[in-house]
Amino acid sequence: MVSVPRLVIAAAASGQGKTTVAVGVMAALTRAGRAVAAAKVGPDYIDPGYHALATGRPGRNLDPWLQGESLVAPLLAHGAVTPTPADLTVIEGVMGLFDGRLGTDGWASTAHVATLTSSPVVVVIDISSASRTVAATVHGLRMFDPNVHVVGVILNKAGSVRHADEVRRSVEQLGVPVLGVLPRDAGVSAPSRHLGLVPAAERPEAAAALDRLAEQTAEYVDLDALVEIASGAPDLDVEPWSPPASSSALLSPAALEGMPARRVAIAGGRAFTFRYAETEEMLRALGCEPVTFDPALDTALPAGTDGLYLGGGFPEVHATALSTNTRLLADVRDAVLSGVPTVAECAGLLYLTEAVDGSPLVGAVPTTAAMNPRLTLRYVTAIAPEDTLLGPAGTRVHGHEFHRTGTTPGQGERAAWLLDGSPEGWSLDPAGTGSPTLHASYLHTHWAGHPGLATRFAEAVHSGETRSRTALPTISPSAGFPDHHDAGHVSDPLEHHGDAETDPGLVDLAVNVRLTTPPTWLAQRLRDRIGDLAAYPDVRNARRALARRHAVGEDMVLPTSGAAEAFVLLARMTQAKRPVVVHPQFTEPEAALRRAGIVPERVELRADKGFVLSPADVPEDADLVIIGNPTNPTGVLHPRAALEQLRQPGRLLVVDEAFMDTVAGESDSLIASYMDGVLVLRSLTKTWGLAGLRAGYVIGAPDVVAGLARHQPHWSVSTLAATVMEATTTPAAQREAEAAVAETELWRAHLLRGLRHLGLAPVDSATSFVLVEVGAGVRETMRERGYALRRGDTFPGLGPTWVRIAVRDPHTIDGMLRELATVATSKERIA
Structure with a gap:
């Protein structure tokens, strides 16, 4: 008998908030000083990632289909004592309480696992659209199966205190305690995509969000009552599972004693987050040393790799970072083709294909893959049609599939499995060893439930010749660079823009547009206006919307065809005798002035002072001063107080705030109800993914705005651009923009940390790009490696050693940092 305090957190259906509540309870109890073990009912990999983040212990799975009924309770007990004894175990359910494998009367459901483990059940119910009916639902859940013990309820998404009290009374009249009530706005949930929640490892903000969730859970849920329920669970009449000792003569404890462990490289990082904790535990018990490597970041397999395990994840999401890591791709290809035993499950299969959605990958499996419109999600029985790396012919296992990609059929290749009778995957012998050394399939299996798979793989690893795999050489400080520092001649630096540096074959970090396409709702608004294009544009509603957005008079606003048109209008209007442009900054203002026959003076801010004004x-006596804020390309945000000092009688101060909407709160903007002597330019194209549409505006004193308008051609602002101005000023759009700012801040911090980790000194940026001095020739070499960075030498005050890097998602940035690490860390390259 073993004591395992435990409870199950279940739900009446999917989407009730079960994961949010379960993770919140785990995090709150952990932060209260309790050791919490976590488990997930079913095969899901993603929720256990959040469990691990919340508890600091491995997230585990309990699945009767994958593991067998007899193993569920021992695995639960194993998780409760490994790596150290836990005070209690919180088990998160799957779907609705009684929902299991179709056609099996609830097999592998939450209720099934609760019965197998004699665990009390707490049900989470979304009450946002019901009140007393919730009690009827709870009553049905309690009475449906007498072997399932529903001992409490947590109410989620209460609309008000009155609403919550009504539901609480009706539920408690059944004799069921309400253990917590979470208001509608209390939940902190993870974002979703094509396969459900985004894994915790891919969310740089996950830890901070978890802290907030723990605080809210502790406030709204009775944690002491949950601990009391868990403590009342009966002892389990089982022994905790432990990795079974092999009966193989090669892998017997006696044979392994004193032998060095064989190294198995296991794919990890953001792209490969799916694998069961027991997989590594079994490999260790079989004399292997699991070593994790990141296919997006590492440029070579771990030294001494004797086997490869490529588990599940999202390579289709991270294809850019993976496909540009050509050195690791070559190293993996060499390992697989030379006969290193390799198991590839789902994402691992995709990684070994020739390409995924056109992005070239390892190429060891003769197929390509692409996204499908339909999700494949099912439990299946698999049989080995022939001897494979994982088992002899006829090996029968239970597994599951979970993917939204498909591969082109192989020609004449042996299948890895027969899934319900249909061939699937590849079982290959690329080195001609006489037996398969590569097993690549969409099928996920749990090795604790089928230990023979682990034993067979470990035998192959131990039987192979010891290989000493070392990292490929990196580029030396003097290698691989052009003979000159400004490769790629620019005829007029002031007319050069980042879009000239992009190429379909390059990862674009040169252009500052945040989105690759406008948001769906905005695109629909634009499609709805197509029918109005026969009429001439009317921007009056757009002007009103912009005026409301900034709380200024309509006569202070002028819609323009992007901020660039505003600079042209300014150059046509101005009669300045001593114009000044503060550099480094967007080159269009000076270019526009020069095209109008005006040559401005330059004030160049210095790098050694952080480009601070x-x-x-x-x-x-300057009567026209043009400055950016935050400045392109430095990202420096000048304090409002410093800019106010530039205001004086007889001077027009022009502030390019094209990137101010990337700054939280916009507190340093000079837009105000009184703007004599100040003109502010704004752009909507960067935040909303509309560089091809051109939508911007200016705000200033009425007489200045009227002067600009006199030089503006009729109908220069299109109907669609005016629609954008109206649509993006609504409260809902502004909330979305604020969320984008928060996301950009996290991604920018990730980029800055990565650059500093390389020994570089990026300029502290407040916007969606970062300026950094990397050294002469680095930009050109990065281009050869697949990454387009914005050259710095076309900005006055900078030279060829500088680049501007657009803030992108952490996965794209990590790929860029991986390549930059090999070419920009030598002090000799920093000017």
């Missing part, structure tokens, strides 16, 4: 640097 000193108002005293601007000539006292």
Whole structure:
């Protein structure tokens, strides 16, 4: 008998908030000083990632289909004592309480696992659309199966205190305690995509969100009552599972004693987050040393790799970072083709294909893969049609599939499995050893439930010749660079823009547009206006919307065809005698002035002072001063107080705030109800993914705005651009923009940390790009490696050693940092 305090957190259906509540309870109890073990009913890999983040212990799965009924309770007990004894175990359910494998009367459901483990059940119910009917639901859940003990309820998404009280009374009249009530806005949930929740390992903000969730859970849920329920669970009449000792002569404890462990490289990182904790535990018991490597970041397999395990994940999401890591792709290809025993499950299969959605990958499996419109999600029985790396012919296992990609059929290749009779995957012998050394399939299996798979793989690893795999050489400080520092001649630096540096074959970090396409709702608004294009544009509603957005008069607003048009209008209007442009900044203002026959003076901010503005640097008699805030390309945000010092009678201060909407709160903007002597330019194209549409505006004193309008051609602002101005000023759009700012801040921090980790000194940025001095020739070499960075030498005040890097998602940034690490860390390259 073994004591395992435990409870199950279940739900009446999917989407009730079960994961949010379960993870919140785990995190809150852990932060209260309790050791919490976690488990997930079913095969899901993603929720256990959040469990591990919340508890600091491995997330585990309990699945009667994958593991067998007899193993569920021992695995539960194993998780409760490994790596150290836990105070209690929180088991998160799957779908609705009684929902299991179709056609099996609830096999592998939450109720099934609760029965197998004699665990009390707490049910989470979304009450946002019901009140007393919730009690009827709870009554049905209690009475449906007498072997399932529903001992409490947590109410989620209560609309008000009155609403919650009504539901609480009706439920408690059944004799069922309400253990917590979470208001509608209390939940903190993970974002979703094509295969459900985004894994915790891919969310840089996950830890901070978890802290908030723990605080809210502790406030709204009776944690002491949950601990009491868990403590009342009966002892389990089982022994905790442990990795079974092999009966193989090669892998017997006696044979392994004193032998060095054979190294198995296991794919990890953001792209490969799916694998069961017991997989590594079994490999260790079989004399192997699991070593995790990141296919997006590492440029070579771990030294001494004797076997490869490529589990599940999202390579289709991270294809850019994976496909540009050509050195690791070559190293993996060499290992697989030379006969290193390799198991590839789902994502691992995709990684070994020739390409996924056109992105080239390892190429060891003769197929390509692409996204499908339909999700494949099912339990299946699999049989080995022939001897394979994982088992002899006839090996029978239970597994599951979970993917939204498909592969092109192989020609004349042996299948890895027969799934319900249909051939699937590849079982290959690429090195001609006489037996398969590569097993690649969409099928996921749990090795604790089928230990023979682990034993067979470990035998192959131990039988192979010991290989000493070392990292490929990196580029030396003097290798691989052009003979000159400004490769790629630019005829007029002031007319050069980042879009000239992109190429369909390159990862674009040169252009600052946040989205690759406009949001769906905005795209639909634009489609709805197509029918109005026969009429001439009317921007009056757009002007009103912009005025409301900034709380200024309509006569202070002028819609423009992007911020670039505004600079052209300014150049046509101005009669300045001593114009000044503060550099480094967007080159279009000076270019527009020069095209109008006006040659401005330059004030160049210095790198050794962080490109910070000193108002005293601007000539006292300058009657036109143009400056960016935050400045392109430095990302420096000048304090409002410093800019206010540049205001004076007889001077027009023009502030390019094209990136101010990437700054939380916009507190340093100069937009105000009184703007004499100040003109602010804004752009909507960067935040909303609309560079091809051109939508911007200016705000200033009415007389200045009227002067600009006199130089503006009729109908220069299109109907669609005006629609964008109206649509993006609504409260809902502004909330979405604020969320984008928060996301950009996290991604920018990730980029800055990565650059500093390489020994570089990026300029502290407040916006969606980062300026950094990397060294002469680095930009050109990065281009050869598949990454387009914005050259710095076309900005006055900078030279060829500088690049501007657009903030992208952490996965894309990690791929870029991986390549930059090999070419930009030598002090000799930093000018």
